[in-house]
Amino acid sequence: MEKRHQEYLQYYQARLKKYEHNPLYPYSHESQDALYQAIANSKNLEEFGQKVENEQLALKSAIALVKDKETARMNFYQDLNEEIRSHAPLRILEFVDSVKTEAELINTVTEIEGEVNIEITLDLFTQEISHDLMMLEEIEVYQNAEVPEEWKEEINHDYPQELIDQGRKDWVEMVVPNAQQWDPHWKFNLDLIWEERHRRLIPIPDEILKKRVEQFKNYRGI
């Protein structure tokens, strides 16, 4: 075998070794093996080059790596019940085997990631209730505090109402306009609070969270 051919053969052997015995990269191992076999079974590099071009081995390697990574991400997010985050790998895996060029692969993956990032951003607005927990506690504490008659108006009504008025103003002037920059039709979806990806981040019992949800609706005027 000519020296340069031998050197490239050893290079492709090293690339194959990277994916051996790694269950995360089955497609990449397969595609690197195809490249290695192609160069090992070619009389010379020109023949290898022809095989790479005719059988699109470089493109298949790129597709294989994307499939491996996106399969891992899909399994990861499904394991964690992170439904929205799993949209990107699911969509990528649906189209990836049909791409015709590297550019199409890169462009489409990037577009999908961009679109799903917007979905994630909007979904994360559900966590406004987590951010509001401290304020909801304050409102409840002051509304319920047992105080002498002369203080009831100020402590049980005026002060909590001041907090609520500010909360509603802030919602209308800041939170909603910010969210609607990403989706002009955005509205807070209360049902999403109970989706596992959001529920798990509020470490309080269900019956207390139900109470907080009602308080949140009042606080934010939803």
Added chain:
Amino acid sequence: MPVDKAMADAILDTYRNMYREISEKGVESESFKAMENALRRMEALAMETDDITDFTAKLTTENLFIQFSNAYSETMAALLRGEYSGDDGDEILLEKTLEAYENSIKNLEADPNYEILKAPIEELIELGRSGISYAVFLRTAEEKGLYQLLEGDLIVRDSIMRDRTFAEFMHLPLEVEKQDKLLKIHDKLVADSPFKVADSFQFGLERERLDWEYAPLITGWNITIRLWEKMLMNVYDWLDSFGSFAPHDERWVDLRGQTFTMRNIKRTQECNPGVLRAREVVLQDYFQLGWDDIFQHETYINEYQANRVWYSDETLELIKKAYPHCQPYQKPPEELVNQAETIYTQKRYKRPEAFQYSSEDKEKFISLFGEQKWDELFNR
């Protein structure tokens, strides 16, 4: 009204430079026109939108970053195909690769991890200039795991250790625990890899899993602290409000005058017990904890050891004695008020080491950021 120019430039300069780089090569292609159109739209939005938030949201929702990047990739790919189709392709590829690595070192100069990050790149350049062929260069780089190192694995372990040390310095036990687990994961990935370098993609997923697992635990920890901190303050302020010093204390002094000051004191005396009891309900509702559980709770012990519990031990004991009396419509016994007076007059209410760093904390900080930084921040 246009977005602030400095802010718009911070976002757009990268794209302007990429456009100029291609334009100077005299390229005329569909993909280059697509770059031009995307950049023109970005510039227009910088003039049309009112603030940076609106500007960046529109850039994202109109997919302009993606359109520009995709067009740039296509343009560059076409350029490269034109350059490397000749017989001396290997030599040109090696030269272009080494030039790119040399430029990347310059771009890293401002990074705090510059010395560590440039090491594998310099090793690649040295390898490339050693007279070997392009194929041998590629193989050797793979076998030495240099490409993985380029992804930053050398600094990953180091940065985990630094994060752990910083978490210890800040007395954040859950963070310390998380970093310990992350280190084990990293080291296992290294051990399992054929070239003894952790796969950055795999490591990234594991890191994300750990962050996901610890997020609710850290939130619960912080909420617990927030609740008992306010409860302690409710009792402390309530007792002090009965002291003769109260009218001169900043907690109640009102700039509108004595009448308002006295009303503030009366409010604390008569309302704090009700507020305290309502807070107890929240702590019980959330975590089934009561007042008596606070002082043995891991969050309290940690905050105390971190010097973040402000009160002196004497004041803490007084707070514990005052608590049972802190009921709606009740007043504290005279002896407790007298004790509060004495502590206040002699300024013994605050722990001397409150919010101070211990000598062990100082050592950790210096190991991370150096003695000069310590002096700058804490020895003014």
